[in-house]
Amino acid sequence: MSRKPLVREVPPTSxxxxxxxxxRYMSREITSIFxxxxxxxxxxxxxxLADGPTAWEGFLLALQSPxxxxxxxxxxxxxxxxxxxxxxxxxKAMPLQIGEDFVPGNxxxxxxxxAWAVLSFVVLYLAGVF
Amino acid sequence: xxxxxxRSQPPxxxxxxxxxASLGRPGGSSERTVQLEVLRYNPDTDTEAHFQRYEVVxxxxxxxxxxxxxxxxxxxxxxxxxxSCHMAVCGSCGMMINGEPKLSCHAFLRDYEGVIRVEPLxxxxxxxDLVTAPDDFMEKLKRVKPYIIPKEKKPISxxxxxxxxxQLMKFRQYSMCINCMLCYAACPQYGLTPSFIGPAALTxxxxxxxxxxxxGRAERQEVVATHEGVWECTFVGACSEVCPAxxxxxxxxxxxxxxxxxxxxxxxxxxxxxxxxxxxxxEDAGDKS
Numbered sequence: 001m002s003r004k005p006l007v008r009e010v011p012p013t014s015x016x017x018x019x020x021x022x023x024r025y026m027s028r029e030i031t032s033i034f035x036x037x038x039x040x041x042x043x044x045x046x047x048x049l050a051d052g053p054t055a056w057e058g059f060l061l062a063l064q065s066p067x068x069x070x071x072x073x074x075x076x077x078x079x080x081x082x083x084x085x086x087x088x089x090x091x092k093a094m095p096l097q098i099g100e101d102f103v104p105g106n107x108x109x110x111x112x113x114x115a116w117a118v119l120s121f122v123v124l125y126l127a128g129v130f
Numbered sequence: 131x132x133x134x135x136x137r138s139q140p141p142x143x144x145x146x147x148x149x150x151a152s153l154g155r156p157g158g159s160s161e162r163t164v165q166l167e168v169l170r171y172n173p174d175t176d177t178e179a180h181f182q183r184y185e186v187v188x189x190x191x192x193x194x195x196x197x198x199x200x201x202x203x204x205x206x207x208x209x210x211x212x213x214s215c216h217m218a219v220c221g222s223c224g225m226m227i228n229g230e231p232k233l234s235c236h237a238f239l240r241d242y243e244g245v246i247r248v249e250p251l252x253x254x255x256x257x258x259d260l261v262t263a264p265d266d267f268m269e270k271l272k273r274v275k276p277y278i279i280p281k282e283k284k285p286i287s288x289x290x291x292x293x294x295x296x297q298l299m300k301f302r303q304y305s306m307c308i309n310c311m312l313c314y315a316a317c318p319q320y321g322l323t324p325s326f327i328g329p330a331a332l333t334x335x336x337x338x339x340x341x342x343x344x345x346g347r348a349e350r351q352e353v354v355a356t357h358e359g360v361w362e363c364t365f366v367g368a369c370s371e372v373c374p375a376x377x378x379x380x381x382x383x384x385x386x387x388x389x390x391x392x393x394x395x396x397x398x399x400x401x402x403x404x405x406x407x408x409x410x411x412x413e414d415a416g417d418k419s
Contacts, residue, residue, distance in 0.1 A: 004173035005255030005263045010321035018229060022318060025366045089365065093384035100296045 221310030279346030
């Protein structure tokens with residue numbers, strides 16, 4: 001019997017609208033744009049710092065513009081969402097077996113959240129927030 | 131090509147008289163008319179697939195497979211689909227049900243409202259109606275060597291290869307795969323890049339890599355640690371969400387990414403370093419020479 005299989009192509013640019021889980025995945029991936037853009041902002045800041053006090057003051061002033069504040073809020077939300085998806089993934093990537101049993105996944109992810117909170121506190125402390 | 135079983139084959143443990151009749155329990159359940167929209171494709175006459183609507187009187191507790199059996203028994207005997215066990219064990223009846231990869235024997239009608247759209251598993255060529263061609267998956271399954279390659283070969287007279295319960299638990303979850311291919315239908319990476327080895331095959335590679343009796347990781351790494359292997363995975367995670375056997379392929383693939391990365395670090399960044407896989411493959415080469 002001859003075969004004539006039908007290939008149903010995946011639409012290359014719209015497949016992620018098919019399922020909410022694909023949309024969630026794409027939203028996670030898109031956060032990297034904001035995280036990357038904020039990294040560029042930090043590099044520019046370093047450059048301004050190296051250029052001297054006047055350049056640095058100008059950079060700080062630019063950060064306070066409404067557009068800059070909106071961008072920073074978006075970048076913060078994106079970075080927090082990205083970090084949460086990352087910490088939630090740790091329990092899948094690094095399962096921990098003790099004897100015959102596996103440590104509950106929530107404990108593994110929870111430990112990462114706790115470490116995140118402690119490190120954030122240390123960074124804020126060093127930055128003189130408290 | 132294997133199509134669905136003959137009409138006369140009833141579901142497991144059902145009385146004779148056809149699948150549809152077998153599940154109707156007099157006085158015990160209510161009837162419901164279900165609209166099924168089924169993708170049809172006849173390779174002998176069609177150049178494209180089309181949807182066909184069936185109106186089926188079903189029992190409330192039926193699954194989609196029962197409704198299809200009723201269609202085939204009473205309405206349209208030309209409908210083709212695969213099934214066998216009717217108890218979510220054999221992995222034959224995977225289909226897209228309202229766009230979601232499901233075992234049709236595990237998709238209860240009571241969980242659906244309105245028209246139920248039934249299509250063949252996504253990302254696989256359609257042979258006929260709901261029957262897909264699994265050739266690509268079977269080929270990839272072979273490539274990952276999903277069997278124990280003994281760490282130490284010993285004669286039968288020395289007895290069995292022993293394993294503790296803890297060693298068993300290390301891989302047990304990944305041995306539950308029923309090869310239903312739902313994870314491939316859910317994985318957009320496989321749909322977009324068909325050369326991707328894919329979730330189930332890679333998970334089986336992980337299952338054997340994790341087995342204390344196995345020494346074949348180096349051989350499997352040639353397939354696993356490649357662009358077509360774990361590095362094509364972008365951790366969408368859909369494979370684990372749709373797996374009817376709760377195997378969690380996404381977990382297996384992320385673990386393999388870590389071990390493959392460690393292999394690379396040991397091999398390239400540590401002077402004189404040999405990755406675990408590398409050393410095994412060299413020993414194998416020595417054995418053969």
